[in-house]
Amino acid sequence: MAEKLAPREKGFSEWYVDVVLKAKLADYSDVKGCMVIRPNGYALWENMQRVLDRMFKETGHRNAYFPLLIPESFLRKEAEHVEGFAPQLAVVTHAGGKKLEEPYVIRPTSETIINSMFSRWIQSYRDLPMLLNQWANVIRWEMRTRLFLRTTEFLWQEGHTCHETDGEAEAETLRMLEVYRTFAEDYMAMPVLAGRKSESEKFAGAVRTYSIEAMMQDKKALQAGTSHNLGQNFARAFNTAFQGRDGQQHHVWQTSWGVSTRLIGGLILTHSDDAGLVVPPKLAATHVAIVVIGKGEERGPVLERAQAVAADLRRTGLSVLVDDDDTKSPGFKYYEHELTGVCLRMELGPKDLAKDQAVLVRRDDRAKVTVPLDAVVTQAQAMLDAMQASLFARAKQFRTDHTFEVNSMEEMKARADDGFLLAHWCESPACEAQVKEQTSGVTTRNRPFDLPQKPGTCVVCGQPSPGRMVFSKAY
């Protein structure tokens, strides 16, 4: 069942596909560009959803649901928006056995249809802020797809908010980006750079776009979440307006922000290894797998004890699997649980039972410890905490080791595949395009808030630069 994985060294892409397929996270479907998320993968998404949903509620947002189908004319109301999405739209032209009067597009994102409702719901400044979130699927037609990272249909959440002032909208945009940063770092154990996107990389229809960018194990960047200050662009297009404190009509100031099932790809690309999936404990579907060892009548007492330990562990909120399958050898199960990303393995056999102990093995470093049975619960907790911290620390160290300041185009070209490149850039799209062309694919990722900005000169044209920007090849 669990065949050997393609090693990362030999081909990173093949390794990634192997992990997804063999850990049974997802499978290819018969629909071009679309995948099936299998229970192992969906469990990760459910865990992400649970945490994020709580964070959204804690920041005052409420969930709602809008239609999958959007009248084509809605998309056209915001010029930049339709231009940005036109090539990626799937359009429904027939329904009910007839050609439709007006085609529907399948939502690539919901700003337009949500604004059509906002404009009906909002009359006064007293109706603001309006803070909504939607968990949904969207479709964006893609030329080239990759499991989780880019598929034609994907699952995500999209937050949509309306505010009285530009300042409030900007604050909301940054607040939600910070929520994403917290989620990425504290739960996914994936260090990210939060910052502002360039003009050419921003969302079609936004005034400003911010992102969190993570570095994957192949040193490429993954945009893991985006938060947009939409200004009044959609409000004007849909006449989403309110009577202000001054008695005058004003268009609302809006934001939108989203993360998607792409995060699962990010999780895999950040932590997994040649033995398979590695998941940080805070998001893992299974925290502990107890492998029952023993034959014949010695098996009974071992199983009984395993069940008791499992019950103790579950009482502390952990997800525990008691692996009592006697048709597979223990060794086989070890590989299997490593492949599917179980955080901790507990081996329990007759010899252990005689000594009132068990063996615990961490998934990430495979460190093996023998602990007294009555200490398993506290030890397991400690090991999971340590693993969570160590995954983050290791990923952060990796990023540090592959981040470089570059001061010329020559250096930029030489280091194109080496990771994050911090370079001065004059903010002109032309220079950005130059870099992309000459390095075969290095693009601006964002201008991180945490990167001190000191003036310099653009690596392309030599004109003044306000500070260093992160450049990298990206997913």
Added chain:
RNA sequence: CGGGGAGUGGCUCAGCCUGGUAGAGCACUUGGUUCGGGACCAAGGGGUCGCAGGUUCGAAUCCUGUCUCCCCGACCA
């Protein structure tokens, strides 16, 4: 969409060049023995050879088209 590679039981692949009744290993089922890093013996089930046309007495094999996946580019979360 352009360049390169690949589609044959669930998986990895052989067979194709040189057409002639579809194979192996692993997995699966049953019975038995096993169990501390991928157990063993025996018996068994399972494939319109990606799909659609064509050539031929006969096609996994030759020809054409098409779909899908992988790798490298162009577009994107």
